[in-house]
Amino acid sequence: MHLNAPMRAALAAASEDRIVFDLGGIEAQYDSLLAELPDISVRFAMKACPVDEVLACLAQRGSGFDAASPNEIAQALRTGVPVSRIHYGNTIKSDRNIVDAYRLGVRDFATDSTQDVAAIAAHAAGSRVFCRLATSGDGALWGLSRKFGCSAADAVLVMEAAHSAGLTPSGLSVHVGSQQMTSDAWQDAFERLADVLTSLNARGIFPDHINLGGGLPALGYLDNRGRPLDPPVDKIFAVIREGMQQLRAVSESPLAFIMEPGRHLIADHGAIRAHVSRLSSREQIDGEREHWLYLSCGKFNGLYEMDQLQYRLVFPSHAGGEHVPAVVAGPTCDSDDGYAHEHNRVSVPASAASGDPVWILSCGAYAIGYMTQGFNGFNPLPYTWIRGE
Template structure:
């Protein structure tokens, strides 16, 4: 990706399609036979979605608008999973008209709406997880208890829907293999209980959660997820679930940041390096960048991005708080006693590369908070193995 970045224009988010393709291929090699449904919310960029579709990926959509965007890639409706358990009647009817027949659910009320507006569809009941070990646990808003899952899928069958499967999510940027082991425990218990009720799901959706590898924690330390152990836990978990199932099982996965985060970078620039004394008498430096929380770096509350200063490879570095350009005090990171090393001689207008920000950088940008517009983006590469360039 390095050569591609050099050619980028100022203040641009660059996606490396070839890098994304390699990540997709590596994931498929680790989990052969598992169907990929890319989590669109992590990178709703047409070029990225189209490249993944050409490689064989399907999509996890959370709204009729995302369904329509997925369809524009040419992917078949059968490869689109409506993974959002929060759906209005209108949402359900629109997605159904667009050809979607796979819906996630977690409540009897949603099941009743699906039966009315998406008759005969296949439903996955989402089971809640604790979210422990993840930077974003996702433990409150989605999913039901294993006990409720039995009632939900029973209600789906009674309403003429197909109780197709179970799903869950171990939390975004999951950092432990143990989360997958606990997830399998929950799924296995529900599968066995469903079997005793004469319900035989044929698919398990293992959700998202696989981490990015190039980001830092809030104190600037590299996050080193045990990816090999995670894949081992998933493979062994699938075998265990097949063993307890009352029928054949296939598996889905909904990766998002794992495929795109490390293959996106922002070429930004320096607004100013300042030094000022705080009320407690200590002196503090601040490095203000042209991008921040509201135009590309929304996740700075939980992590840091690796910065590169291409015109200051040598020289003296000093510690600074890094912040975006807006008049919002939340538009900053490294405020917990772990400032970021930055070149002492850096000046306004100097370029800065912000690495591993390909996930959620475009999805969370505002219309233009404080007048700072969302970053434009460009895509480089895009060769499909055995095919023509994108």
């Protein structure tokens, strides 16, 4: 994440802990994505950042929304976006969820089972459905390989069931896993899509769109050893463009393409102003002495994904001086509230003292949505926003 002058000023001016979103940076990232994939319609994955101001700026840019519940649908509608640009992207939904979404005007539903298709037909008659194919999740920090999606054979059955039930079998979808670090995963997804599309066309079913889901990576994270993650974004975009051409060549009807980016658009354009709770040194039972840096926020109030990655830390009141390797952890009485990997040691100022400010970068994704209502009595972070350079 690049700390531009307005973001740096906003973090420096904050006297209390908070997360700051750079709306200008988010808009620029959206424009950059469309420059790489001009044939894509964006449906922002709301779960990544359910902040009204962020959603509004994306809606004004032309984005639609991938919603996973009636509450998210209602929030999306408050941006003023046409309901035709909102789809119910969660394959898991109750009858009541379907009824409420249909009442709000949604007519596009994700599915991955014949049971769900039957429920949609009963409670959202005439709607369009897109079937989610399972992927391995290999290469992603968070693979999504079992809870969602079905096999190619099941996908054909699901789409045939939708057609028979009076629904429109409108599309296929995939998700290659969150923070996908390889282009191979995308190549595999396109091959799966091509096979199912060919099978459906042979059965007289002609989907009109392909939803490529989420998975596009953010660039500002560190791995569990503190090294910069380096996703091959140029190669990923090239594979996606080639895959879209491949599917258009296979399909017997015109295809439109949708994506559901979340963290790729907002992760690197949010930062937390936190503070040091304590830098301490303790001998462990194996005789090793460790430094621990306890922050005012952690896994349960802003840094939920710290079990899989590290965030870049900036200590604005400490320029130079001696540093020590420390384990970074949050303030709660929970052993999961810290970096999990045995090699997780972060170089921190040896003079860091309680109350010193710490800026935590690339926190725009999932920081708000995953926060508890005050686990252990530590408050969720408030947020603010700027419109940077």
